[in-house]
Amino acid sequence: MPELPDVEIFRRYAEKYALNKEITGIEYKDDSMLESGKSKITRSLKGEPFVGTRRLGKYLFLKSKSKNWLVLHFGMTGQLKYFDNSSQEPEYSRFIIQFDNHHSLACISRRKLGKIEITDDPDDYISGNELGQDALEMEWGEFYEIMSSKKGGIKNALMDQSKISGIGNVYSDEILFQERIHPKNNIGKLEKKQLRSLYETMREVLKEVIKHGADPENLPDRFLLSNRKEGAKCPECNGTIQKITINGRGTYICPDCQKPDNK
DNA sequence: AGTACCACCTGACGGC
DNA sequence: TGCCGTCAGGTGGTAC
Numbered sequence: 001m002p003e004l005p006d007v008e009i010f011r012r013y014a015e016k017y018a019l020n021k022e023i024t025g026i027e028y029k030d031d032s033m034l035e036s037g038k039s040k041i042t043r044s045l046k047g048e049p050f051v052g053t054r055r056l057g058k059y060l061f062l063k064s065k066s067k068n069w070l071v072l073h074f075g076m077t078g079q080l081k082y083f084d085n086s087s088q089e090p091e092y093s094r095f096i097i098q099f100d101n102h103h104s105l106a107c108i109s110r111r112k113l114g115k116i117e118i119t120d121d122p123d124d125y126i127s128g129n130e131l132g133q134d135a136l137e138m139e140w141g142e143f144y145e146i147m148s149s150k151k152g153g154i155k156n157a158l159m160d161q162s163k164i165s166g167i168g169n170v171y172s173d174e175i176l177f178q179e180r181i182h183p184k185n186n187i188g189k190l191e192k193k194q195l196r197s198l199y200e201t202m203r204e205v206l207k208e209v210i211k212h213g214a215d216p217e218n219l220p221d222r223f224l225l226s227n228r229k230e231g232a233k234c235p236e237c238n239g240t241i242q243k244i245t246i247n248g249r250g251t252y253i254c255p256d257c258q259k260p261d262n263k
Numbered sequence: 264a265g266t267a268c269c270a271c272c273t274g275a276c277g278g279c
Numbered sequence: 280t281g282c283c284g285t286c287a288g289g290t291g292g293t294a295c
Binding site: 032075076077092109110111112113150151152153156245246247248 | 264265266267268269271272273274275
């Protein structure tokens with residue numbers, strides 16, 4: 001789930017539940033997602049509260065009062081859950097931050113594909129990991145500059161995290177469906193006004209998904225995501241949703257709405 | 264540079 | 280019901 005809109009919901013969740021409470025301890029349930037040593041993580045967080053949040057693309061940063069930041073990446077199955085210590089710990093909790101009010105914040109990840117680490121400066125972290133500008137922060141001029149210099153398939157271009165951060169497999173499909181562009185079409189064939197339209201659609205899709213809490217069940221029926229299954233009926237026409245493969249990723253399109261260009 | 268494919272890791276799901 | 284193959288929304292590395 002965790003693409004830009006999902007992580008934005010996590011950020012708001014952390015903002016609501018995890019700030020301004022002293023961290024009394026860290027519980028390590030599984031080490032495989034840790035990119036920083038346990039002692040460094042504990043040293044950076046324990047005894048201080050989180051005082052702020054930041055998000056770039058699919059990355060969430062939580063600022064500890066002292067100065068370090070906790071960096072979270074959720075992989076394919078990550079999420080956050082704030083819970084009362086007297087209740088059941090969430091299943092698949094891998095990393096638990098305990099607060100002084102007998103509540104904790106669990107980093108949950110079924111497949112353990114995420115990352116947990118410490119940085120003293122998110123900007124350094126972002127440049128060091130070659131992460132592009134956030135898809136919702138990016139202005140039209142920058143989007144145009146990036147996309148007009150790229151080659152190859154449009155879906156791949158949208159998902160290139162080193163150029164534009166936050167769009168993954170699902171929302172790239174959604175954006176291209178709403179824009180009526182076949183995901184394999186060549187980015188270089190789009191005219192400036194088509195790129196402008198793609199840019200606007202990208203923003204609208206991301207913002208609307210956030211508005212609905214990034215819950216696929218809550219999205220309007222006209223979204224591909226509400227019909228993201230092979231053989232489903234296209235919400236825009238009489239077509240049938242089809243599954244294809246791009247770079248090994250399942251990709252859903254309506255073959256009637258999204259026509260391939262002629263190479 | 265772009266694309267295809269494998270690996271990471273574990274569980275959910277559908278078919279038999 | 281139970282076993283088994285396939286697939287899953289992320290990233291990173293390889294080879295071409």
